[in-house]
Amino acid sequence: MSDKPGPSKRSSKTSILTSRAKKRRTNFFSDESDCSSDEEVFSQCSDGDKEWEEEEETESSDESIFDSSKSCKNRLAVSRDPLELSHKLPPKNQAGSNEVMPSRHISTEKDNPNSPDVIQDYGMYPDIPDNLLVDIDTTPSVSLLRSSAPTPNLSIQEIPTLRNENFASSPTPPTLSARHEPSQPEDQQPSQQGATSYWTSDGTLKIIDFTKTQELLVPAPSNPYEAFRLLLDDDYLDMIVHETNLNAVRVLGQPGLTEKSRITHWKDLDREELIIFLGLLLHTGTIRLNRLSDYWKKHWLFNLSCFSQYMSRNRFMLILRCLHFTSEPSDEDRLAKIRPVMDHFNNTMNAIYYxxxxxxxxxxxxxxxxxxxxxxxxxxxxxxxxxxxxxxxxxxxxxxxxxxxxxxxxxxxxxxxxxxxxxxxxxxxxxxxxxxxxxxxxxxxxxxxxxxxxxxxxxxxxxxxxxxxxxxxxxxxxxxxxxxxxxxxxxxxxxxxxxxxxxxxxxxxxxxxxxxxxxxxxxxxxxxxxxxxxxxxxxxxxxDQMLSYYPCERKTMRWYKKIFIHTLQMSLSNSLYLYNKFSATSKINLYDYRLSILEKMLPKQNVLTKTLVMEHKLTKIETVKIREKKEGKRTRTIKEVVRKECKGCRGKKKRTATLFECKGCPDAPGYCTECFCEAHS
Incomplete structure (x- = not known):
């Protein structure tokens, strides 16, 4: 067949191409790859465009039943899907091929045959096979499509294959989705199973009996401190003591420590000292100050002698620094540093209370x-x-x-x-x-x-x-x-x-x-x-409201220490609830309950009176020393009172031995009567 345009040897019926179809046609001809399944894709596009044009000419009152323009758009959109574009048009005829591809008349202007886009001869596009184009007369009527349209809810997987099928032979084409909707998490997607055909306005609910009893699984506590120790048992405290001492050894082994570092003065922690430490830590929530060091200040505006009576500032800070709960590092478990605390709380509550x-x-x-x-x-x-x-x-x-x-x-x-x-x-x-x-x-x-x-x-x-x-x-x-x-x-x-x-x-x-x-x-x-x-x-x-009243956490603490203190506070509030539920005594509020526990965790004041809280009084030194004195052939034992150097005279660069001391001052220094009056006036 000649490549020049010429008159058709058979009667042809024009096919209409819209601008979108022409764009699709250009893309198809520009592709040189070999895949035969594109013939069907182009045929579908051509049919859709013709249907689109006919629908514009024939506006029917049935548009609410089936919208042919949307149907055409849907079919075009599906053909753009990456999964469907894996097939392409067959290649052009190669040189030496004896097969002649039949051509077809294409018209883009129905009323203007002289338009440059109207091709009256078959030779201009010899590569277009006959089965890629469909006559307008073979296009199914819009009314037929409207009457037989299925429910437009098919997914991409449910779309039937349209290859090698004409709309003339398939009068009820499926309506395709225009695009994929964005996916949602699996537990947040509205389900088609939830259609109203499955749900009813009248229904029954399952009756389930509660087979347990709310009870305390251990003997009821007699006082607030016993209730608190139900969740803070000795095994738990011993675990903290052991891990804290091990962590202190690791800190001591770190390079770069100087002689003046606090950790160089570390002494092993025991259970009694840990209870005092936790008592002081809880007491910081009762008395709120901006800095931890303020609790040990001797300034008259603070005057909180109770903290320094029980523990020095450096010792408290040192225990807080070395506080630890596990010595087994884990790269897989992010919560390894705090997991023993969490597991102990959960297991203890499960064991003592239902x-x-x-x-x-x-x-x-x-x-x-x-x-x-x-x-x-x-x-x-x-x-x-x-x-x-x-x-x-x-x-x-x-x-x-x-x-x-x-x-x-x-x-x-x-x-x-x-x-x-x-x-x-x-x-x-x-x-x-x-x-x-x-x-x-x-x-x-x-x-x-x-x-x-x-x-x-x-x-x-x-x-x-x-x-x-x-x-x-x-x-x-x-x-x-x-x-x-x-x-x-x-x-x-x-x-x-x-x-x-x-x-x-x-x-x-x-x-x-x-x-x-x-x-x-x-x-x-x-x-x-x-x-x-x-x-x-x-x-x-x-x-959360109960824990906000007396916060003990500090901004500069490590995250796992803050969670430990949070768990300690939860244990205290839980013990309050259990005490009020099962104790024979009257109910108590949170403030009084905390003070009752702190009085037990910290030593009583009368125990510290003799050692730490003494009046300043000049007393005779009671310490004596024994020495032997020889008198001729005999040896006599003599007891002598130990004398101390006067602290006041030493400041005046004098050396005075005295028989008196002040037990109210730190280290009970010696004083003569004159210097004692000057120091305590």
Missing amino acids: PGKQLSLDESIVLWRGRLVFRQFIKNKRHKYGVKLYVLAEPDGTVIKFQIYGGAGDETAGVGHTQKVVLKLLEEKLDSGHSVYMDNYYNSYDLAVKLLDRQTYCTGTLGKTRKGNPIELGTVTLKKGENKSLFLNNVHIGKWRDKRYVLYLTTEHENEMIEVTNKRGQITEKPSAIVHYNNFMSGVNLQ
């Missing part, structure tokens, strides 16, 4: 603004930056268990992180009929089903984008005070409108409204799940 039915789960944070790989930010917390703790507590604030979040390398990290955290904290409390209250950070339909399988209720707010949520609740419109509830598999998900919309989930509470009275005395109705959530969810916040 909580009631209602539990709350929330996150807390220990302030830390330094550099730390797992530092977190929570904008609605009092301390926004710090180490995040996942805490399981009772509604009154008693902490049952806590877990430190160690970042991406944590055992609960990865897909389904919140579910792992919840199941980890509840592992000793499952299959007992507990009711757990959580916020929308943890709650989901899948977690509720898993907890129901382990005989545990859950109630709380719910994120609107969680996987498994019923789709109908996302679009329903309510008036203020109205509630809409749906049920599936013993799970109740509801939407209630107060000042704003609230989405909640529960497996325990039915769809019923309860009258409540607000602070102004107004009576309103709220869903039962919301009322119970407000009553039982605040346990972790109450614990």
Whole structure:
């Protein structure tokens, strides 16, 4: 066939190319690679463009049923997908090839055959095969497409292959998605399973009995100090003493130490001294000063002699510096330095106390603004930056268990992180009929089903984008005070409108409204799940509030020491709750409880009176020395009073031996009567 344009030997029917199709045609011809499957892609594009043009000419009232222009755009968009563009047009005829490719008449202007884009001869584009172009007459009617259009919810994997198929032979083409939607985390994707056909307005909930009893598993304490020592036992204190002494040896072995370094005066720590150290540390929360060294100042504006009576400043600072909890370094475990403290608290609470039915789960944070790989930010917390703790507590604030979040390398990290955290904290409390209250950070339909399988209720707010949520609740419109509830598999998900919309989930509470009275005395109705959530969810916040009254942490401490002090404070507040619950005596407030414990941890004042708190009085030296005196052939033993050098005369560059001393002064120096009066006037 000649390459020059010429008259057609057969009657042709024009095909219309839009600007987008012409652009696609240019891209196809510019590609020299060999892949036969592009023929079908180009055929689909051509058909779509013709359908698009015909739809512009024939505007029908059925547009609400099927939008052909959107359908065409969808098909074009799918052809741009990288997965679909792996096939390309066949190459041009090579020299020496005997095969002649049939050509086809192409027209871009339907009403103007003289347009430069209108090709009246087959020879201008000899490379276009016949099966790449489809006549307008073979295009299915728009009304037929509208009447047989399927539901436009197919994913890319569900799209049937359109290769070697014409719209003429397939009158019901599928509608393709225009583009991929951005993916969401697995536990936050709205699920098609949540369609309203599965959820019903009437449903039943599973009845689970609480099979345990709230009780103290050890004998009830008789005083606050005994209650505190339930969580601060001797084995725990001995572990801290052992690890602190080992750490002091490591510090002593570091290069660069001078003779004046404090660590060179280190003496091994024992349990009694550690209790005094912890007592002084807790007392710094009772009396707040800007710097730790201020507690030992002798300035008359401070006058805190109680700290210097029990321990010197250098000794306190030295113990605080060497305080340690493990001697086994670990590159894999980021929490190795504090894990013994966390494990001891959790194991001790599990051994001495079993909580009631209602539990709350929330996150807390220990302030830390330094550099730390797992530092977190929570904008609605009092301390926004710090180490995040996942805490399981009772509604009154008693902490049952806590877990430190160690970042991406944590055992609960990865897909389904919140579910792992919840199941980890509840592992000793499952299959007992507990009711757990959580916020929308943890709650989901899948977690509720898993907890129901382990005989545990859950109630709380719910994120609107969680996987498994019923789709109908996302679009329903309510008036203020109205509630809409749906049920599936013993799970109740509801939407209630107060000042704003609230989405909640529960497996325990039915769809019923309860009258409540607000602070102004107004009576309103709220869903039962919301009322119970407000009553039982605040346990972790109450614990944080109690710890904020007497803070002992300091800004310059290492992160694991701050968590240790935070755990020590939690142990003290927990012991207060247990003491008030199970002690036979009357309840006591936190301030008096702390003072009662500090009085036991620090030695009594009357013990220190003889040694440290003495009146300045001139007394005769009681120390005597024995010497032997020879008298002829006999030897006589003589007792002589030891004399001391007068401290006042020595300052005057005089040497005076005296028989008197002042026991009220440090080291009981000797004084003559004149110098004593001058020094103590």
